[in-house]
Amino acid sequence: MALASQDVGVVGWATGGGHGLATGKYGMGADNIIEAVVVTPTGEVVAANACQNRDLFWAIRGGGGGTFGVILSVTLKAYPMPSVTLVNLSMSAKNGTHPSSWYRFVARAHAHLDLLQEAGVHGYYTMGGGSLTLQGALLIYDAQNGTVENLLAPMRRFFDASNATATSNLTPLVTLPWYELVEMMPTTESVGTKQSVRASRFIPRKVVKDDIELFAETLEAITSHPGPLNVISPPSISGTMTGSRTPVDNALNPAWRDSVVHIITSQSWDESLPPAVADRVVHNMTYQKGYALRQLAPDTGAYFNEVRMQDLCLLKYAFVANEYISYVGQRKRVNLAVVFFR
Numbered sequence: 491m492a493l494a495s496q497d498v499g500v501v502g503w504a505t506g507g508g509h510g511l512a513t514g515k516y517g518m519g520a521d522n523i524i525e526a527v528v529v530t531p532t533g534e535v536v537a538a539n540a541c542q543n544r545d546l547f548w549a550i551r552g553g554g555g556g557t558f559g560v561i562l563s564v565t566l567k568a569y570p571m572p573s574v575t576l577v578n579l580s581m582s583a584k585n586g587t588h589p590s591s592w593y594r595f596v597a598r599a600h601a602h603l604d605l606l607q608e609a610g611v612h613g614y615y616t617m618g619g620g621s622l623t624l625q626g627a628l629l630i631y632d633a634q635n636g637t638v639e640n641l642l643a644p645m646r647r648f649f650d651a652s653n654a655t656a657t658s659n660l661t662p663l664v665t666l667p668w669y670e671l672v673e674m675m676p677t678t679e680s681v682g683t684k685q686s687v688r689a690s691r692f693i694p695r696k697v698v699k700d701d702i703e704l705f706a707e708t709l710e711a712i713t714s715h716p717g718p719l720n721v722i723s724p725p726s727i728s729g730t731m732t733g734s735r736t737p738v739d740n741a742l743n744p745a746w747r748d749s750v751v752h753i754i755t756s757q758s759w760d761e762s763l764p765p766a767v768a769d770r771v772v773h774n775m776t777y778q779k780g781y782a783l784r785q786l787a788p789d790t791g792a793y794f795n796e797v798r799m800q801d802l803c804l805l806k807y808a809f810v811a812n813e814y815i816s817y818v819g820q821r822k823r824v825n826l827a828v829v830f831f832r
């Protein structure tokens with residue numbers, strides 16, 4: 491588990507999903523809960539684990555903390571301290587590269603993120619923000635001699651073959667005991683009066699394998715800019731590589747294991763923007779960018795903990811996890827006497 495933000499609490503993070511620096515190898519926060527003590531809606535204090543109150547244990551690992559009760563404590567799995575190699579990933583379009591060629595290149599690069607993810611590598615990137623660039627970091631755990639170079643070789647070959655389109659870099663920076671790396675991470679706090687809007691989606695492996703053209707067109711569509719550039723930030727995209735594929739029987743949205751990345755596209759503006767213009771940006775994000783993402787990946791949903799709650803349209807699509815809860819609940823004849831949010 492690694493949380494770089496002081497604003498994020500462990501319970502909401504882990505019960506709603508919980509990605510962090512080690513997710514690719516060790517799974518999500520939800521996968522690593524081994525027990526919780528819960529006050530149920532009927533006022534009982536119960537332990538939920540693999541032996542007691544198993545339905546509740548299943549549901550709170552991915553279905554949200556506040557959904558099923560008040561959690562007094564959680565016990566999380568611990569691991570021997572791994573070493574981690576931090577790799578810089580950067581891609582930037584060459585002068586004269588047409589945006590459509592750039593986005594096709596970026597879409598195709600996701601096939602390599604998928605291969606890396608399969609090997610337990612985790613990573614994050616940001617792109618857009620008005621330029622044809624992508625900056626990211628990959629984290630490789632407990633790499634033996636030569637493993638890092640072997641893991642990176644296919645993506646490097648792809649970069650070499652695409653060097654007419656983009657200048658790209660994949661460079662190991664440092665290998666450290668995990669905790670030393672965490673201590674180096676900047677901590678963040680959310681402050682300020684900026685307004686923002688976002689749309690998010692899991693991008694499934696199927697898209698990266700079979701629908702590269704549509705994926706590229708979608709990336710281009712969601713980075714297009716509808717408003718005045720001086721007061722509204724151009725859309726940026728942040729990508730989070732998904733979790734370990736090792737199956738865990740819990741309420742986590744299955745898209746966490748079937749997807750390559752979860753992406754969030756967002757725009758922000760300050761409060762001097764006239765409300766009517768802000769409304770147009772929100773509308774564009776919801777019904778054009780968000781719609782494009784939903785068309786690309788209709789079955790996946792968005793990350794429970796990072797979805798835009800005020801957007802009812804997205805909500806309908808975001809709570810695949812909860813539909814899944816209800817589906818598996820019926821299948822398993824789960825009797826969760828009271829579910830808070832329903």
Ligand SMILES: Cc1cc2nc3c(=O)[nH]c(=O)nc-3n(C[C@H](O)[C@H](O)[C@H](O)COP(=O)(O)OP(=O)(O)OC[C@H]3O[C@@H](n4cnc5c(N)ncnc54)[C@H](O)[C@@H]3O)c2cc1C
Pocket residue numbers: 493494495497498499500501502503504506507508509510554555556557559560561562679680795796
């Ligand atoms: C700046 C920032 C950075 C983030 N970075 C990440 C990230 O790297 N990885 C990631 O996975 N997510 C990230 N998130 C999303 C984060 O996981 C969610 O916002 C999560 O809900 C935070 O949990 P919380 O307990 O702090 O929030 P709260 O808003 O307090 O709670 C969230 C939900 O959990 C419930 N809850 C909280 N505590 C309990 C409890 N003890 N018992 C029962 N229910 C409880 C609340 O009722 C609520 O429904 C980030 C969010 C922010 C704001």
